[in-house]
Amino acid sequence: MSAAELAGIVVVGASLAGLRGAEALRRGGYEGPLTIVGAEPHRPYDRPPLSKHVLAGELAADATGLPALAPLRARWRLGQPTVGLDRADRIVRLADGTRLAYDRLLVATGAEARPWPAPTGGTLTGVFTLRGRDDAAALRAALAAGPRRVLIVGAGLIGCEAASCCRDLGLAVTVVDPNPTPLARSLGTGIGGVIAACLRDAGVAFRPGTQVRAFEGDGAGHVVRARFADGGAIEADLVIAALGATRATGWLAGAGLRADAGGLTCDAACRALAADGTPCPDIYAAGDVARWPIPVYGGRLVSVEHWGNAVEQAGHAARNMLAGPDDQRPYAHLPAYWSSQFGINIKAVGLTDGADSVAVVQGSRASRRFLAVYGRAGQTIAAVSFDQARWLPAYADAILAGRPFPPIRDATDRARPESLAPGFPSPRAVSADEFAHA
């Protein structure tokens, strides 16, 4: 056997996309060597429960291992991050100095929680971020110890889910965000206002329009307070910095790929782009780390940080990895996610970027059970449901079909849909962070 035949496929990143990608390779008939490299010492596990049931103490942090859905016959290199990629020699370098040869490479290194900067208090004990199982275990232990006040910085999905758990635990909690409402960047303030009301009713102190400047510690280096940009301050002995995520592309620096903290840019077939814009026939990417042209929205580059994309894109990339150069199919995905907080099941489809109007087409915001549709230039582009999930698939179809907005429907429970301004904070940069599950 030649060295090339021995190298086989290497998957970097042993989480949702890496696992589902590896399974799809085997299911697709790939029989050669398969190596899965993971920075964490753990086998693949599921992250969504971490900011929900694990923080609430209902599930142990190590109870969310993902089921294996196909025999992998893989060589696992866990607890071993890759630190470099040499495309000319088709080698990935591991932290321990190992050089792993590949014929084809699947990049599935996901994203990392954006840390609080060290000079303004990021290294104090009691300041947490939440991305992985170990983060969740440490944060859960700190919450169970009964802090006097929890401060959550960032009212995105993870910040709000964490706030909901803290209230379930009976803890005093303050949430601060620079925007006027929670989830303002993903859902707009029109819908985000409903979450603001939920926070308030649950007894969370929500401070909109507030920027934290620094955290201060006691003599032992434990956080005791946060100073705000407006000069105010709040005492807090536990901080959750829920500031979104950056893509784990640091190890690709110098590899001559279009990679930065916003993702590894791919073509429509999930192939990584070299610096000159040509797709690499032997390097694919999937999941949170990938930035790709999305057909449903005119091929603009997005990176989608949601569970459903990791699963579907990994399967698609694996399929293309096994197909010939003339049979590379474009990845056509409609982004979708769910979240649960304050007893409400939130589900969304589509991307809200650039929405110029929102219509509540089922239920009402006041009842906190509704379905809202987002439009842009007369076209339906996204929808979100609060405890109305069964209606959502119809709107997913409407988005894919490019149906007009406002949607025409048989009004059953309201005469005319309530229209509102979406209220997205400006400037609304088209960045990967727009979809940050944070």
Next chain:
Amino acid sequence: MSASDGRDPALRIVVDLNRCQGYAQCCYAAPGAFVLRGHEILFYDPSPPAHRRGEIERAVLACPVRAIAVQTAADEEDVA
């Protein structure tokens, strides 16, 4: 609890909550592993005890949108 003996697949499950419509058929089939909260939040135990295998398999079949995935392959040792 979910430790593998190398023959039986460990009992690990994951639900695709994008797909799940909250109709709760799984909760009737496997009340010890799936619970519906509020109007439509599905809470489930991702690593239920081995004795629930039968009811979990019934829940998988009962789900009208096939949202529940169960470990099918045995845990593998690292292939050196």
